[in-house]
Amino acid sequence: MIQNGIHHVTAIAGPARRNLDFYTRTLGLRLVKKxxxxxxxxxxxxxxxxxxxxxGTILTFFPWENAAAGRNGVGELQETVFRVPQGALGFWTQRLMAHGLERGEHFGETLLQFRDPDGLRLALAGLPGIEAEPAWTANGIAAEHAIRGFHSVSLMLERSEATGAILSDLFGFESAAREGDTVRYQVPGQALGGIVDLRAVGGFLPARLGHGSVHHLAFRAADDAAQQAMVRRLAENHRIQATEQKDRDYFRSVYFREPGHVLFEIATDSPGFAVDEPAEQLGQALKLPRFLQPHRDTIEAALPALA
Incomplete structure (x- = not known):
């Protein structure tokens, strides 16, 4: 059985400085690449x-200063859920009160649902037994409260069967549970990013991209060979063609629209974010791909200040 899971989620934001402040200061995540x-x-x-x-821990953003607001709807990733220790829910309840916090339950798990400053839908799932997992600690968030990567994502679709077939055939997910109009797909034994919930809601308006919406969802491939095997299965079993491979410096990617119109990516695990700067200095300097290095001065002059 092929077993992979979520590699990263990429969303659209408004002002970059506001985005950086929320995710590093409020949520305490590490900026691993700029x-x-x-x-x-x-x-x-x-x-x-x-x-x-x-x-399985990576949330990325395209911050466009003047981006219009997105519209929630069919054909998009609706909510991104992070993992936190169950005992940390009280801490996060106090910390996120100003962000439209709501307490809910989904598949028997307690969720704290909220939005970032651009309206992106997020949640924290309180899980038992993960207190000893490694955690990045910063900005007053102690290890016992810190986020431990992705729990799940939920997709809003017109119909879910064809999407579920791709999750199973390409990425090793299995149908694990059903709750109302939502089917949970899970990679057995995968703690980080091992859950995708498919919610079938016919008749809704289609999603519209903008700040506060998700651009694409990326799944893991161990290496180029694993990625190409998935591309072949996609074409042979589902009659969907992926793009040619694109080098993103920190992983290599192919893209395709799944049957529910969500943009999927298959990203390699290697080479990772320490390929162009020491691990202890991740996120500190502006890194550019080789083909843009000759234009560094022009690019840096045009980018908004982050501090």
Missing amino acids: TVNFDDPGAYHLYYGDAAGSP
């Missing part, structure tokens, strides 16, 4: 995660 959107180098691409930026 680079630019390779396809739009006038904008940052900011990566947040655990100490190393491990697959």
Whole structure:
């Protein structure tokens, strides 16, 4: 059985400085890479995660200063859920009161649901037995409270069967439970990013990209060979063609639209974020891909200040 899970989630934000402040100060994630959107180098691409930026912990953003607001709807990733120790829920309840906090329950797990400053839907799942897992600690968030990577994501779709078939066939997920109109798919034994919930809600308006919405969802591939095997299965079993491979410096990627219209990426685990700067200095300097290095002065002059 192929077993992978979520590699990263990429969303759209408004002002970069506000985004950086919320994710590093309020949520206590580590800025593991400060680079630019390779396809739009006038904008940052900011990566947040655990100490190393491990697959299954990485939330990334394209911050466009003047982006219009997105619209929640069918064909998008609706909510990104992080893992925290169950005993940390009281701490986070107090810390997130100003962010539209709501307490809920999903598949028997307690969730604290809230939004970031751009309206992106987030949640914390309180889980027992994860207190001893490594944690990045910063800005007054002690280890016993800190976020431990992704718990799950939920997708809002017109229908879920074809999407579920791809999750199972390519990425090793299994249908694990059903609650109302939502089916939970889970990678057995995968703690980080091992859950995708598919919510089938026919008749809703389609999603519209903008700040506060998710651009794409990336799944893990161990290496290039594993990625190409997934691409072949996608074409042979689901009649969907992926893009050619793109080198993102920290992983190599292919992309495709799954049947529910969510943009999926398959990203390699290697080479990782320490490929161009020491692990202890991740996120401190602006890193550019080789083809943009000759334009560094122009790019740096155009980017908004982060401090």
